[in-house]
Amino acid sequence: MAACNQHTLSISEEGASSFNRDSLMQHIKMLASDSFEGRKPFSAGETKTVAYMENAFKQLGLDPGNGNSYVQDVPMVEITPTPDAVMKVQSPNGSFDLKRTDDFVVSTQITDSVVSLNNDELVFAGYGVVAPEYNWNDYAGIDVKGKVVLVMVNDPGFGVDTTIFKGKTMTYYGRWTYKYEEAARQGAKAVLIIHNTQAASYPFGVVQNSWGSSNLFLDKRDNKQYHCALQGWVSADAAKKLLAAAGKDTSLLLSANKQGFKAVALNEKLSLNVKVKAVYNTSHNVIAKITGTKRPGECVIYTAHWDHLGVGKPDAKGDSIYNGALDNASGSAALIEMARAFTSLKEKPERTIIFLSVTGEEQGLLGSEYYATHPVYPLNKTVADINMDVVDAYEKKKDIVITGAGQNELEDYVAEVAKQQGRYLAPEAHPEAGHYFRSDHFCFARVGVPALDCKGGIDVADKGKEYGKKEEDDYVQNHYHQPSDEYDSSWTFDGGIQDLQLLFLVGKKLANESTFPQWKAGSEFKAIRDNMMK
Ligand SMILES: [Zn+2]
Incomplete structure (x- = not known):
């Protein structure tokens, strides 16, 4: 049987046989227990989680990764904005209001x-993209300093070309x-995405919940980098209103898919006050x-985020603890077990292996961004x-999907x-969703370090793709980012172990090796990478 083959082949290499279900399950059971409170940054759950990870690494005999410490402080700020109930819009055809939450x-x-x-001018800047390698500049020939730019999400040509x-x-x-x-x-004062x-x-509901x-955010008080005063989204309907008041329609949006598109001043002025509460803290x-x-x-470097969503809105069963057993107690368990696999090798690795358990992924990849911008090890040696x-x-998968x-x-x-594993x-499934930019590896990519995120797909050994698709949909619809992402004693981790062996x-x-893998043309x-490696 192919399935048998895969198993024997994949564990034949030294170290790969160290992965086992019981160890993974033991870590997950603890990290995803209610006493860890959903592992939100700054909570008692953070203290427990950080201590658990540190102890696990110490017990395996690993060296501290940050000087003589196993911890890297990540200074953050929690910002609570309270916008006015309406945003006032003045246009050549009269004034009107956009409603907070419903419209923006x-x-x-x-x-x-x-x-x-304060009566700041609105400019439609297409997709808001400056991409020299595609010979594309939505900001060419227009000065948006101090203005509000209105832009579209995704890449130029999305759904059109x-x-x-x-x-x-x-x-x-x-x-x-x-x-x-x-x-x-x-230098724009504000940016609104349609x-x-x-x-x-x-859907827009996700935007409304997130923002x-x-x-x-990371605490950037030391960093003089300019940020827009406000950043946000408008609903598709609100965008139509803004265009209509400027005497335009959605054909303007379509025109932004053509090379040579020029940004358009809409002759509209926006006013809005936002009260801001800021609290500094360290994760x-x-x-x-x-x-x-x-x-x-x-x-x-191996990375896995330890954080999850904490305690929040109760689900239909009244459960309010977002345990994040799979997301990402499982990855945290895997990080410990990855370390165990490397320590089990008779011949120790020639290069240093770093195990980095990061905070704040769910809040915008904050821990990995902090590491990537304050690296302990030089990026050109990473x-x-x-x-x-x-x-x-779940079960073993015949396919492997690279994000x-x-x-x-x-x-x-x-x-x-x-x-070697007999997989392909x-x-x-959804390359348009930009998953490569949505977990911690991306923070390494954006500073030039080649980064990998991959896992088994939906082709379940012996059961097929339809079965695998149902399994995946069930997780996304019924458990992902919900209190029901809980420890389940029926998990086999057959698929996960195969994936971890591959990543090991x-x-x-x-x-x-002595060579460095490259980014593709x-x-x-x-x-960025080519410059730092010169
Ligand atoms: Zn996650």
Whole structure:
């Protein structure tokens, strides 16, 4: 049987046989227990989680990863914006109001007590993209300093022209985080993204929930980088109102899909006051290492976020603890077990292996962003990041799916091990959703370090794809980011163990090489890496 073969082949390499269900389950049972309160940053659950991870690494005999400490402080700020109930819009055709939550949501990274728009001009800047490699500049020939820019989500051409950018596959230019960053680089006072369910890959309700109350950010008081005063979203209907009041319609949106599109001043002025409450606090990454025998100054990093959503809105059963058993107690357990696999090797790895358990992923990849911008090990000596976020608790899968395929050579390493396991690489089901930009590996990618995120797909050994699709849909619809993502004694982790063996063998190979994997031609992260490696 193929399934049997896969098992024997995959564990034949030294170290890979160390992964087992019982150890994974034991860690998950503890980390996802109610006493850990859903592992939210700054809670008692954080203290317990950080202590658990630190102890686990110590017990395995790992070295502290940050000088003589196993902890990296991550300074954060919790910002609660309270916008006026309406945003006032003045247009050549009269004035009108947009309603908070129904029509727009805004957040801010500015910690002044009040942040305001005062009759600030609105400019439609297409997709808000400046991408030299695609010869694209939505801000060409217009000065948006001090103005409000209105932009669309996803890449130019989305749903209209698949011959530009990467077609259906979202590039980083398509992510809302990029839109905010580029608007700030252009000196805009505020940026509003037009919501579209297909282009965003989630409904407006998700935007309303995420940005309707308080949010955590990294504390950047030391950093003089400019941020827009306000950043947010408008609903598709609110965008139509704004266009109509300027004498335009949605054909203007369509025109932004053509090369040479020029941003358009809408002759509208926006006013809004936002009261801001800011509270500073420190969260923690846990970091441990196995020091390399031959090239200790070079490292391979494994990451998994320890945090989840804490205690929140109760579900239908009255459960309000978001235990995050799979997301991401499973990845945290995997990080410990990955360390165990490396410590079990007779010949220790030649390069240093870092095990980085990061905070604040659910709040915007904060712990990994902090590490990537305050690296303990130089980035040009960091070979790769391998991320684990939600480990497969179910059956073995014949396929393996790389998030953001085509980005870098790490996928060639995956392909080689997958072949040994008798598995095949399958494309992402939703490349337009930009999953490559949505977990911790991305923070390494954006500073140029080749980063990998992959896991088994839906082709369940002996049961097929339809079965696997149902299993995946069940998790997304009934458990993902809900209180019911709880420890389940029926989990086999057959699939997860196979995936972890693969990620172990990829890391082991990287650790014993002297070369550095590269970004592939056309990757938006290649230039950053090439520059630092000169
Ligand atoms: Zn996660």
